[in-house]
Amino acid sequence: MTEVEEPLPRGVDPRAADEPSRWGRRLRVVLTVAVLAVVGYVGGVATTSLWPITTETDNFRAAVRVTPSPFEASTVHAPTVFGDIDLHFAGLLPAPGIEARVQVKEEITDLFTRGRVDVADLTPRDGELRAAMESGLRELAVKFVGGVLLTNVLVVGLWLLGRTPQPRRRSLKVIGTATALAVAVPSLSAVTTYRSTNFAAYEATSLLGTVRSNSGMLTDIQGQAQRATPYVQNLLALSDALQREFVPAETAAEPGARFLLVSDIHGMNYYPLVQRIVEDEAITAVIDSGDMLNFGRVQEGELAGMFSAIEELGVPYVFVRGNHDALNAQDESLLRRLEQIPNVILLEPTAGEYAEANVDGVRITGFNDWRYFAEVNEDFGAQQAAAAERFATATEGWPLPDILVSHQPYALRPLDTGGLKVNGHMHSPLLDGNRIQVGTFTGGGLVNHFQVPEATGEDEETAGELVGQPYAFDILSFGTDCSVQTLTRYTYRNLVSGRPQYDNVTVINGNRVAPPAEEGRTCGADLGVSTQPIVPSQAEEG
DSSP, rough: OOOOOOOOTTTTHHHHHHHHHHHHHHHHHHHHHHHHHHHHHHHHHHHHHOOEEEEEOEEEEEEEEOOOOOOGGGGGEEETTTTTEEEOOSSSOOOOOOOEEEEEEEHHHHTTTTOOOOHHHOOOTTTTTHHHHHHHHHHHHHHHHHHHHHHHHHHHHHHHOSSOOOOOOHHHHHHHHHHHHHHHHHHHHHHEEEEEGEEEEEEEEEGGGGOOOOOOOOSSEEEEEEEEHEEEEEEEEHHHHHHHHHHHHHHHHSSSSEEEEEOOOOOOOOHHHHHHHHHHTSSEEEOOOOOEEEOOHHHHHHHHHHHHHHHHHHHHEEEETTTTTTTTTTOOOHHHHHHTTEEEEEEEBBBBBEEEEETTTTEEEEEEHHHHOOOOSHHHHHHHHHHHHHHHHHHTSSOOOOEEEOSOHHTTTOOOOEEEEEEEEESSOOEEEEEOOOTTTTTTHHHHHBOHHHHHHTTTTTTOOOTTTOOOEEEEEOOTSSSSEEEEEEEOOOTTTTOOOOEEEEEEEEEGGGGOTTTTTTGGGGGOOEEEOOOOOOOOOO
């Protein structure tokens, strides 16, 4: 018996009755396209990973692929056996990461049969590196698109297998839309992200981390390369060329002032290393954010020869006291001793009195840590808030500094600054917005962080400093317009035990750290160094 379809009630539009099912079909189509786009993107990435493209210059060859890791988004990653090179970018959209596994060509050995080789023979010619990368990225894009399309066709083909009738036209539309979506979104994000204007940081690890485009930490690229093996020599030249290619011109321009940021020296006389960095990196002044001593006793510094070494640096030494630099809240013996050194500038020379240092046009202010060695304080947060309030009241109406320095990070949080905040104390380098947390220059010092193999049961090859406490310092560069140019972060280890190893060098674009300085300002060596006491402005009476 045939079932008779009941008629719709009078006045009901058949199209309205079909509306829910129509929207359901549309939703299924949208979800299908979205799922296919994601699957297609994964297929494209897998295609470039399984069959990477090859691009080359005269001396180098690289296998390039799209990296599947979301943690390497907006990053060009070049791993080598002597360290990794990473170029970080900051666009509006996260772009697919790109990995280039670099190798030195076998033909390069012909150069070494001629004897001594200069770095200039190994450095890519002007435009050679960019041309090779552009050619490789075009080929990579074609392979990625092919992988997306092939994946979508296979998925839809398997779904249609055995179905009758086969909705070919609708399937083609779905495949085309999903492929376009899977290609357009990452392509748009890549095009808008991988630009020199979006350059955020250059990072090099291990041996490659000892080289930058302007100069090395302790040796220049020429000297370092001449002592290295041919393979390392080539990689150092490539690292240098990548920096010149991608670091924006304003970032690499002649600086107006350069500051060495150190902290948490903890009684170790590493000032010969400080002096070498000052000379090699053309440092204008050193900024120390505290904990120069271990137990708050000036005798520590005298016995280690630290005070005479500071005087021999030949550049201004800007200082704020840390919690290990006093025996009690009223102890200012370290400040009085440093006051006798001609090149030392105390930002809070005595409790509640503050000074501004003007170094080549860069304004620096700050305040001491009011804590002291072995202090027990249950209301630490309130103590730091009170220190910040004292400073804010005493500097009311004074121009905001370019660099605001204190030992504790917590005291800096409520305060305003025209540029950067700098602190130490945590023994770990960190960049939090415009706050630079400087790591410990000595790994925390011998008292805190040296391990004896017999006592710890460690292997003698690995004992020395505590794991997770690398040595660290920063070099902060200002342009001639008084804007932050670059922040270069160094970490290294095993200096005490005589086996120094450089872990990481990161060059961070200044516009990612602080806003541009106000127009009309100039900074440079011709402005010299001056200090003046800070006097709060008095509110006008009505």
